[in-house]
Amino acid sequence: xxxxxxxxxxxxxxxxxxxxxxxxxxxxxxxxxxxxxxxxxxxxxxxxxxxxxxxxxxxxxxxxxxxxxxxxxxxxxxxxxxxxxxxxxxxxxxxxxxxxxxxxxxxxxxxxxxxxxxxxxxxxxxxxxxxxxxxxxxxxxxxxxxxxxxxxxxxxxxxxxxxxxxxxxxxxxxxxxxxxxxxxxxxxxxxxxxxxxxxxxxxxxxxxxxxxxxxxxxxxxxxxxxxxxxxxxxxxxxxxxxxxxxx
Amino acid sequence: xxxxxxxxxxxxxxxxxxxxxxxxxxxxxxxxxxxxxxxxxxxxxxxxxxxxxxxxxxxxxxxxxxxxxxxxxxxxxxxxxxxxxxxxxxxxxxxxxxxxxxxxxxxxxxxxxxxxxxxxxxxxxxxxxxxxxxxxxxxxxxxxxxxxxxxxxxxxxxxxxxxxxxxxxxxxxxxxxxxxxxxxxxxxxxxxxxxxxxxxxxxxxxxxxxxxxxxxxxxxxxxxxxxxxxxxxxxxxxxxxxxxxxxxxxxxxxxxxxxxxxxxxxxxxxxxxxxxxxxxxxxxxxxxxxxxxxxxxxxxxxxxxxxxxxxxxxxxxxxxxxxxxxxxxxxxxxxxxxxxxxxxxxxxxxxxxxxxxxxxxxxxxxxxxxxxxxxxxxxxxxxxxxxxxxxxxxxxxxxxxxxxxxxxxxxxx
Numbered sequence: 153x154x155x156x157x158x159x160x161x162x163x164x165x166x167x168x169x170x171x172x173x174x175x176x177x178x179x180x181x182x183x184x185x186x187x188x189x190x191x192x193x194x195x196x197x198x199x200x201x202x203x204x205x206x207x208x209x210x211x212x213x214x215x216x217x218x219x220x221x222x223x224x225x226x227x228x229x230x231x232x233x234x235x236x237x238x239x240x241x242x243x244x245x246x247x248x249x250x251x252x253x254x255x256x257x258x259x260x261x262x263x264x265x266x267x268x269x270x271x272x273x274x275x276x277x278x279x280x281x282x283x284x285x286x287x288x289x290x291x292x293x294x295x296x297x298x299x300x301x302x303x304x305x306x307x308x309x310x311x312x313x314x315x316x317x318x319x320x321x322x323x324x325x326x327x328x329x330x331x332x333x334x335x336x337x338x339x340x341x342x343x344x345x346x347x348x349x350x351x352x353x354x355x356x357x358x359x360x361x362x363x364x365x366x367x368x369x370x371x372x373x374x375x376x377x378x379x380x381x382x383x384x385x386x387x388x389x390x391x392x393x394x395x396x397x398x399x
Numbered sequence: 400x401x402x403x404x405x406x407x408x409x410x411x412x413x414x415x416x417x418x419x420x421x422x423x424x425x426x427x428x429x430x431x432x433x434x435x436x437x438x439x440x441x442x443x444x445x446x447x448x449x450x451x452x453x454x455x456x457x458x459x460x461x462x463x464x465x466x467x468x469x470x471x472x473x474x475x476x477x478x479x480x481x482x483x484x485x486x487x488x489x490x491x492x493x494x495x496x497x498x499x500x501x502x503x504x505x506x507x508x509x510x511x512x513x514x515x516x517x518x519x520x521x522x523x524x525x526x527x528x529x530x531x532x533x534x535x536x537x538x539x540x541x542x543x544x545x546x547x548x549x550x551x552x553x554x555x556x557x558x559x560x561x562x563x564x565x566x567x568x569x570x571x572x573x574x575x576x577x578x579x580x581x582x583x584x585x586x587x588x589x590x591x592x593x594x595x596x597x598x599x600x601x602x603x604x605x606x607x608x609x610x611x612x613x614x615x616x617x618x619x620x621x622x623x624x625x626x627x628x629x630x631x632x633x634x635x636x637x638x639x640x641x642x643x644x645x646x647x648x649x650x651x652x653x654x655x656x657x658x659x660x661x662x663x664x665x666x667x668x669x670x671x672x673x674x675x676x677x678x679x680x681x682x683x684x685x686x687x688x689x690x691x692x693x694x695x696x697x698x699x700x701x702x703x704x705x706x707x708x709x710x711x712x713x714x715x716x717x718x719x720x721x722x723x724x725x726x727x728x729x730x731x732x733x734x735x736x737x738x739x740x741x742x743x744x745x746x747x748x749x750x751x752x753x754x755x756x757x758x759x760x761x762x763x764x765x766x767x768x769x770x771x772x773x774x775x776x777x778x779x780x781x782x783x784x785x786x787x788x789x790x791x792x793x794x795x796x797x798x799x800x801x802x803x804x805x806x807x808x809x810x811x812x
Contacts, residue, residue, distance in 0.1 A: 313497040376451035383443035
């Protein structure tokens with residue numbers, strides 16, 4: 153190797169230029185064959201959909217300092233997809249991959265951590281509360297792939313499908329408070345008539361009152377009614393728009 | 400296994416779980432409905448039960464929920480067997496709707512354009528600019544810089560409180576015609592000054608008053624005011640007096656006032672200053688969602704010192720240094736054109752000793768009052784620097800790469 157101007161032990165400039173683009177999605181997995189095959193497929197699919205991924209098999213040039221590159225890729229990624237299996241949680245380096253994202257946002261509020269379950273396993277206590285996406289079989293993967301793509305893809309305010317799914321997911325993840333707020337935004341953005349915004353406002357108000365009350369059984373039933381109304385309102389707004397498309 | 404018997408097997412499994420445990424059953428029913436339900440009503444009902452069933456203790460209510468869930472499950476199965484043509488028509492209509500909206504990319508019009516704008520203050524000799532920038536709909540721009548480096552001056556130029564010494568402020572999306580009516584443009588600008596004016600009278604009345612001022616019809620102002628009260632979580636405080644509100648809620652009410660009438664440009668001067676970290680995060684996420692609206696995308700300009708939080712939600716950063724633009728561009732590209740790396744390090748060593756140990760490998764070491772700021776050639780990465788500190792026997796308690804963060808912009812000052 154030619155002598156560089158930096159101190160001994162430092163990398164050459166050539167090695168530093170290996171990664172130019174900053175991938176949006178970091179694929180974190182145990183480097184065992186079964187998991188690697190799955191990740192290769194996932195990488196191919198996401199790449200096909202125009203989502204840039206860091207997959208060490210492909211993204212690392214031979215001879216690159218992989219610890220350094222991986223650490224940089226994690227720093228720069230928007231999302232970290234963790235492919236969970238028994239091997240994943242016994243591998244020595246995977247905890248440092250997911251924990252660096254986890255540290256910034258322990259409740260995964262921003263959803264930067266995307267856990268996929270490839271094989272049933274005992275998950276660490278910190279990870280257990282997070283919702284995962286089931287990819288244990290080829291069918292499940294096919295079925296859930298659109299959700300993965302949505303989670304790691306760019307969010308477009310105008311994507312009505314994504315916006316409605318987002319609200320459903322917030323409710324499914326016990327983030328009803330945020331779900332209600334996004335419902336209001338949805339009604340304001342897509343409700344052709346004023347009545348939709350008024351309805352959403354009334355639902356949020358009712359939900360707020362119920363949540364201040366005790367968590368007695370009757371309240372639970374009332375909450376179910378309000379949430380049903382909220383979710384049906386999204387469908388109502390979209391049906392109303394569909395009618396217009398037909399006309 | 401054929402498709403139909405697969406459903407039957409799964410349905411049986413869900414039935415059993417519902418009988419055993421309401422909560423687990425509700426989760427399984429949600430998954431089942433997501434996969435098999437053809438009518439979204441069933442999906443919605445299942446999801447709503449999951450939300451409400453989180454802590455049910457009353458056995459009678461648990462039983463009634465079990466009954467409801469089994470009912471939904473059977474309805475889903477019946478629905479699939481019936482092959483109702485109207486259902487598939489509805490699904491197709493939904494797909495067309497999705498496709499239509501996916502194709503319509505969100506508008507990225509320029510709301511406000513600064514063109515080589517400057518502002519001179521004769522008495523102090525302070526000069527701001529020249530600054531050029533486009534504020535586009537749906538984008539959040541963070542305005543950073545130390546105190547008295549021109550942030551508020553720039554904001555006041557944007558909202559028309561100052562007249563520029565040279566250069567121009569234009570509003571391409573708001574005043575497209577040849578004639579410029581400031582009164583019309585001003586209607587579309589929401590501005591929250593650093594020091595909020597006190598409100599007098601009932602809070603709700605004040606919001607309605609501003610709605611009327613902006614020319615909204617009574618039903619429209621009813622809709623908008625109630626929407627903003629719900630959206631910004633003001634319902635609990637609406638009956639209070641202004642001086643009974645905490646600083647955070649005063650800010651939220653002021654924000655609601657600014658948002659009435661759907662402004663296209665929202666300018667906030669140091670909105671985070673008096674908020675606790677949780678309230679800061681909540682406000683910024685609300686702002687982000689409100690800015691990135693599909694029907695009324697806003698250009699948002701926020702000045703603040705709370706960099707790391709602002710960085711997470713902003714699309715662009717303008718950094719001012721002594722009135723000059725030190726950086727402007729996408730948040731993600733801060734530091735991409737840098738020629739050196741900047742690190743923050745905390746060590747008990749004196750500057751002299753630190754220089755002695757690592758000075759040969761770095762460009763500069765100085766102390767900013769809290770940390771040592773180490774500048775190195777760009778080729779020296781985080782990992783290299785870490786190794787160097789360890790090899791040189793430098794004990795440290797804090798080490799951070801700030802070259803790609805807005806924080807790093809301050810350290811180049």
